[in-house]
Amino acid sequence: xxxxxxxxxxxxxxxxxxxxxxxxxxxxxxxxxxxxxxxxxxxxxxxxxxxxxxxxxxxxxxxxxxxxxxxxxxxxxxxxxxxxxxxxxxxxxxxxxxxxxxxxxxxxxxxxxxxxxxxxxxxxxxxxxxxxxxxxxxxxxxxxxxxxxxxxxxxxxxxxxxxxxxxxxxxxxxxxxxxxxxxxxxxxxxxxxxxxxxxxxxxxxxxxxxxxxxxxxxxxxxxxxxxxxxxxxxxxxxxxxxxxxxxxxxxxxxxxxxxx
Ligand code: PTJ
Numbered sequence: 001x002x003x004x005x006x007x008x009x010x011x012x013x014x015x016x017x018x019x020x021x022x023x024x025x026x027x028x029x030x031x032x033x034x035x036x037x038x039x040x041x042x043x044x045x046x047x048x049x050x051x052x053x054x055x056x057x058x059x060x061x062x063x064x065x066x067x068x069x070x071x072x073x074x075x076x077x078x079x080x081x082x083x084x085x086x087x088x089x090x091x092x093x094x095x096x097x098x099x100x101x102x103x104x105x106x107x108x109x110x111x112x113x114x115x116x117x118x119x120x121x122x123x124x125x126x127x128x129x130x131x132x133x134x135x136x137x138x139x140x141x142x143x144x145x146x147x148x149x150x151x152x153x154x155x156x157x158x159x160x161x162x163x164x165x166x167x168x169x170x171x172x173x174x175x176x177x178x179x180x181x182x183x184x185x186x187x188x189x190x191x192x193x194x195x196x197x198x199x200x201x202x203x204x205x206x207x208x209x210x211x212x213x214x215x216x217x218x219x220x221x222x223x224x225x226x227x228x229x230x231x232x233x234x235x236x237x238x239x240x241x242x243x244x245x246x247x248x249x250x251x252x253x254x255x256x257x258x259x260x
Pocket of ligand 1: 031032034035036038039040041042043045079080081085104105106107108164165166167183184185186189201202203204
């Protein structure tokens with residue numbers, strides 16, 4: 001069902017516009033019901049952040065772009081939410097850093113894999129790995145359908161960008177020696193805490209920023225990029241992200257208390 005046009009002046013216009021995309025992704029069979037629920041959890045955390053890219057997210061975004069540029073075999077893992085909310089940026093980033101694209105689903109069906117592959121191709125992807133029998137190898141230490149990976153892709157990648165991921169696969173990928181970059185609005189999630197580089201931001205804001213950073217950092221000396229990664233501490237950055245939320249809530253609460 002089509003919704004009425006969202007007024008530009010609505011204070012939550014952007015969030016409502018993204019909801020429309022979510023509805024479309026679900027109707028197209030790309031996003032699954034659980035993905036819609038996961039999006040709701042994301043929205044709640046975005047509300048706490050103030051629906052903007054916080055300084056810690058900008059920092060992690062730069063480091064993520066550097067890691068992708070330095071990787072020998074980078075890959076972008078795409079699920080239903082990612083294909084719904086940032087298909088264009090996934091293709092742009094893959095081109096910019098020379099990464100492959102692989103479909104990897106928690107709620108795996110061949111129909112969804114094909115729908116996601118087609119969507120990515122509509123946005124210019126030349127090749128999409130992990131569809132059907134191509135996902136022929138099992139990632140050790142995982143029980144979910146996410147364990148099925150493409151030998152040409154995730155299995156042999158050294159760096160995996162896996163936005164809106166689940167904790168089990170993040171841990172399994174790390175255990176397999178890979179650098180895992182994630183985008184997750186919840187700084188407390190297992191994925192956020194387990195990844196090598198966590199961008200605590202909404203995927204709709206983070207993906208265009210990584211694309212932009214990758215084009216800037218491409219011109220920078222590789223040793224400087226390596227230094228940037230060495231200096232980054234994901235745990236510290238996550239703690240600061242939590243601190244940002246805590247300070248923001250404290251400020252809002254004290255304003256309310258003082259005006260009573
Ligand atoms: O398409 P599938 O079958 O692979 O399923 C995808 C979902 C998202 C359903 C699956 O991966 C899942 O269940 O994920 P989780 O474990 O709910 O984790 C999703 C994480 O993404 C949560 O921590 C959310 O807070 C976060 N999140 C949700 N929406 C956004 C987000 N992070 C960034 N941007 C968002 N828009």
